[in-house]
Amino acid sequence: MSDAASTAFVRTQEARSLPAPLTVRGAPAWLKENLFSTPMSGLLTLGSILLILWIVPDIVRYLFIDAVWSAPDGAACRAPGTGACWAYVARKFSFFMYGSYPRDEVWRVDLTLVLGAALVVWLLVPRIPRKALGSLLFFVVYPVVAFVLLRGVAGVLPVVETNLWGGVFVSLLVATVGIVVSLPLGIVLALGRRSKLPFVKFVCVVFIEFVRGVPLITVLFMANTMLPLFVPQQWTPDRLLRPLIGISLFAAAYMAETVRGGLQAMPKGQFEGAMALGLGYWQMMRLIILPQALTTVIPGIVNSFISLFKDTTLVAIVGIFDFLRAVDTARLDPVWAGPTISTTGYVFAAIFYWVFCFTMSRYSQMLERKLSAGRRR
Amino acid sequence: MAADALIKTTPVTNDIAVDLVGVNKWYGDFHVLRDVNLTVKRGEKIVICGPSGSGKSTTIRCINRLEEYQKGRIVVDGIELTNDLKRIDEIRRDVGMVFQHFNLFPHLTVLENLTLAPIWVRKTPQKDAEEIAMHYLKRVKIPEQANKYPGQLSGGQQQRVAIARSLCMAPKIMMFDEPTSALDPEMVKEVLDTMVQLAHDGMTMLCVTHEMGFARQVADRVVFMDRGEVVEINTPEAFFTNPQHERTRLFLGQILH
Ligand SMILES: Nc1ncnc2c1ncn2[C@@H]1O[C@H](COP(=O)(O)OP(=O)(O)OP(=O)(O)O)[C@@H](O)[C@H]1O
Ligand SMILES: [Mg+2]
Numbered sequence: 063m064s065d066a067a068s069t070a071f072v073r074t075q076e077a078r079s080l081p082a083p084l085t086v087r088g089a090p091a092w093l094k095e096n097l098f099s100t101p102m103s104g105l106l107t108l109g110s111i112l113l114i115l116w117i118v119p120d121i122v123r124y125l126f127i128d129a130v131w132s133a134p135d136g137a138a139c140r141a142p143g144t145g146a147c148w149a150y151v152a153r154k155f156s157f158f159m160y161g162s163y164p165r166d167e168v169w170r171v172d173l174t175l176v177l178g179a180a181l182v183v184w185l186l187v188p189r190i191p192r193k194a195l196g197s198l199l200f201f202v203v204y205p206v207v208a209f210v211l212l213r214g215v216a217g218v219l220p221v222v223e224t225n226l227w228g229g230v231f232v233s234l235l236v237a238t239v240g241i242v243v244s245l246p247l248g249i250v251l252a253l254g255r256r257s258k259l260p261f262v263k264f265v266c267v268v269f270i271e272f273v274r275g276v277p278l279i280t281v282l283f284m285a286n287t288m289l290p291l292f293v294p295q296q297w298t299p300d301r302l303l304r305p306l307i308g309i310s311l312f313a314a315a316y317m318a319e320t321v322r323g324g325l326q327a328m329p330k331g332q333f334e335g336a337m338a339l340g341l342g343y344w345q346m347m348r349l350i351i352l353p354q355a356l357t358t359v360i361p362g363i364v365n366s367f368i369s370l371f372k373d374t375t376l377v378a379i380v381g382i383f384d385f386l387r388a389v390d391t392a393r394l395d396p397v398w399a400g401p402t403i404s405t406t407g408y409v410f411a412a413i414f415y416w417v418f419c420f421t422m423s424r425y426s427q428m429l430e431r432k433l434s435a436g437r438r439r
Numbered sequence: 440m441a442a443d444a445l446i447k448t449t450p451v452t453n454d455i456a457v458d459l460v461g462v463n464k465w466y467g468d469f470h471v472l473r474d475v476n477l478t479v480k481r482g483e484k485i486v487i488c489g490p491s492g493s494g495k496s497t498t499i500r501c502i503n504r505l506e507e508y509q510k511g512r513i514v515v516d517g518i519e520l521t522n523d524l525k526r527i528d529e530i531r532r533d534v535g536m537v538f539q540h541f542n543l544f545p546h547l548t549v550l551e552n553l554t555l556a557p558i559w560v561r562k563t564p565q566k567d568a569e570e571i572a573m574h575y576l577k578r579v580k581i582p583e584q585a586n587k588y589p590g591q592l593s594g595g596q597q598q599r600v601a602i603a604r605s606l607c608m609a610p611k612i613m614m615f616d617e618p619t620s621a622l623d624p625e626m627v628k629e630v631l632d633t634m635v636q637l638a639h640d641g642m643t644m645l646c647v648t649h650e651m652g653f654a655r656q657v658a659d660r661v662v663f664m665d666r667g668e669v670v671e672i673n674t675p676e677a678f679f680t681n682p683q684h685e686r687t688r689l690f691l692g693q694i695l696h
Contacts, residue, residue, distance in 0.1 A: 331538060331540055331541075332542065334505055334538065334542060335538065335542030335543070335544065336544075337503075337505060337531065338503055338534075338535075338536040338538075338542075338605075339531065339555070339556035339560065339604070339605075339608060340529075340531040340532035340556060340560045340608065341555075341556060341559060341560060342524075342528060345559050349555060349559065350544055350555075353546050354544075354545070357546070433546075
């Protein structure tokens with residue numbers, strides 16, 4: 063009896079929860095856990111710090127401290143020991159932005175960019191309501207408005223031929239058209255590739271595999287030289303339109319495979335659940351399958367967008383005057399010639415591309431977090 | 440009573456909900472369904488049981504054409520199944536199906552899961568659809584979960600949502616494919632209770648299940664399948680106390696210990 067009494071136990075009070083000891087919280091604990099958890103990690107930490115101390119001061123000196131911020135011409139930048147020549151970027155800024163677009167008309171480009179940016183923000187920021195109206199404006203109304211503004215209509219706005227277009231705005235134009243066309247086209251191709259209809263499937267497979275098996279440069283050259291052969295002389299596509307078509311088709315083929323990956327990952331039960339309720343094929347795809355499949359492949363989709371954005375620099379080889387080409391041309395100006403001019407231009411271009419790509423990457427991470435919150439276990 | 444007497448095909452009349460006549464199906468060379476005959480009257484509750492792989496799921500999945508069959512005839516509510524997509528959709532609208540793994544749509548809330556098909560398939564106005572949805576959520580006793588996502592519910596709750604989702608389409612026939620076998624034991628009862636209630640309301644039901652208590656309580660007839668064929672059809676009373684076929688006895692011996 064006394065034996066049972068000494069081994070049995072019934073808790074009568076709740077145990078108090080105590081604050082964690084200093085070894086598991088606070089700055090020292092964080093340092094220990096993240097930077098010095100093992101001798102090896104401590105060594106790596108020290109090594110990294112040394113590396114940063116070695117590189118960063120030089121970069122800061124080159125980009126900021128020794129940089130020339132304003133100068134009438136290249137003389138100041140030619141002085142020995144100077145860093146980046148930002149004065150040159152400032153001077154060439156409008157050339158970088160608009161290429162040879164007539165200076166009196168650049169307000170049209172600015173207006174187009176501002177309108178486009180506003181609509182993109184409308185569509186991408188989850189808190190802003192009325193996405194349907196926003197999409198209608200962006201996908202249907204905006205292209206027309208942009209075309210009228212940028213190219214002009216005889217009699218109303220002076221016509222600016224596309225061979226004068228250039229710079230950042232052409233890069234953004236190519237990227238935007240590529241993104242906006244490649245996603246829906248990629249979805250259609252992905253669905254086609256999984257179709258039960260042999261002909262549809264065949265066409266999609268051939269298209270995807272052909273385009274994916276060919277370098278973008280080849281696609282661009284082919285679009286440039288072959289598209290005009292397919293249509294009557296008077297309809298020959300504009301020289302800017304040709305690479306736009308080429309790059310959109312190219313991106314669509316990759317997008318199709320990304321989307322197909324998402325479709326493949328959908329459990330069979332989702333299709334069956336939708337079919338058993340009487341949903342037709344397109345309703346099932348639009349309401350049940352694609353929303354989920356696309357969500358799971360957001361990282362892949364954004365990855366495609368980012369490569370597409372950088373690939374737009376390749377349109378230069380078919381004579382399109384994109385941003386990088388503008389940078390490349392501007393550095394030949396004898397007024398500014400100097401040892402730091404080229405580097406400054408390319409650093410500026412790198413920053414531009416990085417800012418856009420990094421923004422896309424962060425946005426996709428935000429979107430993923432938001433879409434997965436609370437929905438799946 | 441010999442099984443043969445009961446599985447004789449009956450002419451199509453208005454009080455027949457589902458009629459399977461000589462249905463045969465092959466997966467490649469594998470003969471999954473062998474000459475399956477079954478006539479379900481309106482309001483009848485049928486329980487289908489049998490060993491794993493015997494073709495129970497395949498049979499009921501043929502009825503709403505989630506599976507194709509190569510030979511035979513299936514008539515649902517007077518409409519014969521053909522390759523015509525219109526007809527298939529028409530039949531699917533009238534036949535509700537509940538799956539072992541619920542197959543709820545995880546990206547939609549419970550309420551959206553319930554209103555989706557009425558809105559898009561039946562063209563019910565959203566407000567009415569929501570009213571109907573809430574009505575059925577109350578019937579399966581989880582109206583308070585309407586705005587949660589399926590992933591936030593327990594298995595039993597999810598299965599009840601799945602049942603409510605089918606009911607929102609006002610089906611004439613409900614089919615269940617092992618609705619409780621993916622559930623933890625303590626949740627089986629809440630789902631079975633919902634099904635019993637549905638049976639009492641007069642729904643025509645085809646249930647694949649191994650819940651023999653449920654079969655005893657609500658089934659009008661029990662169908663026993665083995666190796667792709669219907670081996671025995673009988674009233675629950677006769678099926679459990681006096682099984683006719685050797686294979687039935689073997690099966691019952693295994694599951695009733
Ligand atoms: N897609 C398929 N391809 C080939 N064989 C299949 C396929 N689906 C099912 N089968 C086979 O068909 C037979 C019947 O399957 P079914 O799912 O109808 O069995 P079941 O009676 O429902 O079994 P369980 O109790 O395990 O669910 C099984 O032997 C299975 O292996
Ligand atoms: Mg089964």
